[in-house]
Amino acid sequence: MQISPHKITIAFFLNEKSVEIAVLPCFSALELLRDTFALNGTKESCSEGDCGACTIALGTVEDGEMKYRAVNSCILPAVRLHGKHIITIEGLAEKNRLHLIQQAMLDHHAVQCGYCSPGIVMSLFCLFANGEHQSEADILGALEGNLCRCTGYDSIFNAAKSIRSHLKKSDAGAVAEMVPPFIPDIRKKLTKLSTDVKYVETTQANNSKPAAYFLPKTIAEFFDLTRKLNDSGTCRIINGGTDVMVETNLQRTYPDVIVDISSISELNFIRQHKNVISIGAGVNFTQLLENPMIQRQIPILTKAITLIGSKQIRNVATLVGNVANASPIADGAVALLGMNSQLMILSDKGERKIKLQDLYKDYKKTSLRTREIISAVEVPIPSGFVSFEKSSKRVAVDIASVNSCCYITSDNGKVKDFRLAFGGIDVHPVLSRKCPEYLIGRKLNDETISQCVKITADEFQPISDIRGSAHFRRILIRNQVIKHMHKYFDAIKT
């Protein structure tokens, strides 16, 4: 198939306006807002999802209600705005009256240079627009993806608490107080927006960005497209985009074609069959955290996911993307490896299933073949003890120096199954082979645990890099193994 450079026409609501515009492939939502719409209140700082200065509210209809989610516009492809209601900082104030959150920030001296402030206001907006019953922990959670280098955060936290107190007393309710009434019936209007993007050929220079960007809506369309694209140069799948967009923003190198699988609704499912839960490739971390079945049946997955990035990242990043990216420190992948998960892999020739440990070949290299995608991950519901540990400098928006997941079942006091997965110590997530060999059939006690610690320390040769020396990582491996064992003994006591 001959690829003609094209633009993609998308339609969405931007604050109070209805917009239809053709965007170049792989342009970020931030570029579109600032460069095309001159909405410069949304700031750019890191361009890699770390600081939150570019936070906007992405509104969609979820379970029949409008829901506004905070996202980092710097790593969101502009085409993802299609069919959504976007609220930026410019959309909040009404005429000469500041929005409640802006006024609270002012009243509590929560603004100094002001560069972080629009992002902070938008994160708080998304928190309170979705309900007035927010705890202090919810406020801290909503702000974990927003950095401020001036205020020291206390004043921002106080401003947020004052909004919470105000909303508790309000008769109007959180949504009415938070969401400006500029688009009556936004929910119905969104449902009516054209569901398909349009591809328009262009001769406009594209700063070496990809020539083409496709959004198939079904798996059949995806394979039809990838078959046709066979000889069209480099082709990359994008899902949530939190790894791909960081890479393209920082390295400024682009594949010729991007195929975006985020609109394939067949990939967006969480379902249980017997003792296995299948999570489709389109499911993002927030969906998993909010899913009662996952909370009940695999609480360790929710623990691991809570430690990933920030709200803004989790609102778009997927678990399957975390696995497919093959990063050595991927928290989701390490947790899944510990729980003996399998991957469903689809191609136009059919379906195959592999164990997660067979996916990884080398640094960011997987055993996926050309035109294959991971359609789902299958997680056995743990029937024994399972625990996840992550050591990083910060709790939020920081990747692990070392992370690990340990799974133990026992029979008559002796270890029956034992799995110990690590991240951050090799070129990809790894499983200990020697620890299970030693422990299975033995009782866990001080002696066998010390032996297990020694075996693990000898089995791996951790690397030295910016997140820790090999020596430091060895200490973390040892400490994490001991911590898993302590938690195991606490668990069997109760």
Ligand SMILES: Cc1cc2nc3c(=O)[nH]c(=O)nc-3n(C[C@@H](O)[C@@H](O)[C@H](O)COP(=O)(O)OP(=O)(O)OC[C@H]3O[C@@H](n4cnc5c(N)ncnc54)[C@H](O)[C@@H]3O)c2cc1C
């Ligand atoms: C600021 C920031 C903080 C972060 N913090 C953490 C953290 O603490 N812990 C952590 O583990 N991760 C962290 N991440 C990375 C995490 O967001 C990603 O690994 C994410 O889960 C990847 O999913 P995605 O949907 O965004 O994938 P994408 O970026 O869309 O894709 C990632 C890779 O997987 C491939 N891919 C995606 N889906 C499929 C599929 N179905 N089949 C085949 N290939 C596929 C893509 O081609 C690409 O190579 C962070 C990222 C950012 C930007």
Ligand code: FES
């Ligand atoms: S500019 Fe820092 S997160 Fe987007």
Ligand code: FES
């Ligand atoms: S007020 Fe200056 S960075 Fe927050």
